[in-house]
Amino acid sequence: MYKTRLKRCFDFSLALFGLVLFAELFLVICILLLIVNRGHIFFVQMRPGKDGKIFKIIKFRTMNNKKDVDGRLLPDANRLSFIGKILRFSSLDELPQLINVLKGDMSLVGPRPLLVEYLPLYSSEQRRRHEVRPGITGWAQVNGRNSISWAEKFKLDVWYVDHVSLELDVKILALTLKKVLMRSGVNATVEISSEPFNGRN
Numbered sequence: 001m002y003k004t005r006l007k008r009c010f011d012f013s014l015a016l017f018g019l020v021l022f023a024e025l026f027l028v029i030c031i032l033l034l035i036v037n038r039g040h041i042f043f044v045q046m047r048p049g050k051d052g053k054i055f056k057i058i059k060f061r062t063m064n065n066k067k068d069v070d071g072r073l074l075p076d077a078n079r080l081s082f083i084g085k086i087l088r089f090s091s092l093d094e095l096p097q098l099i100n101v102l103k104g105d106m107s108l109v110g111p112r113p114l115l116v117e118y119l120p121l122y123s124s125e126q127r128r129r130h131e132v133r134p135g136i137t138g139w140a141q142v143n144g145r146n147s148i149s150w151a152e153k154f155k156l157d158v159w160y161v162d163h164v165s166l167e168l169d170v171k172i173l174a175l176t177l178k179k180v181l182m183r184s185g186v187n188a189t190v191e192i193s194s195e196p197f198n199g200r201n
Contacts, residue, residue, distance in 0.1 A: 055103075122154075
């Protein structure tokens with residue numbers, strides 16, 4: 001019952017409450033990014049959701065579009081703004097995903113939505129992560145996040161799919177809050193991105 005019906009009500013209610021609660025902070029961040037990124041506030045990217053259906057994920061834009069003399073984008077570390085570093089460090093860059101939750105593209109808790117180009121690389125077991133809506137946070141995020149291998153992440157994602165419950169979602173949300181405050185299980189520097197998935201790692 002929870003997995004098929006009540007989870008969506010739980011997500012919608014908390015996402016709406018979160019957007020109202022953080023409305024002023026949301027506005028302040030928008031204004032700062034409007035200035036720093038010269039009008040570019042949000043980062044929008046196509047990601048696979050439930051059943052592999054593609055949707056547009058929304059985040060605060062933490063990097064600018066500066067390019068080298070040949071017109072190629074500079075490395076991530078060179079494009080990450082000071083405001084962007086703060087947003088990543090505090091995980092506030094994920095705040096706009098509450099809009100994705102309201103729209104029904106995402107859940108508060110579920111496997112993180114990865115890149116579209118990873119879809120053909122999954123094994124049949126790994127592909128089961130798409131049996132539920134992707135989440136802002138998930139079981140893998142509170143059990144290692146960037147410090148564990150892709151294989152371990154996928155095992156944790158599938159375990160979550162098989163054990164979805166209200167109690168588990170509340171536990172994951174509580175652990176997520178704790179990890180955000182303690183900054184545990186993440187890379188030592190916000191400039192570093194996780195290793196791309198190649199179907200083997």
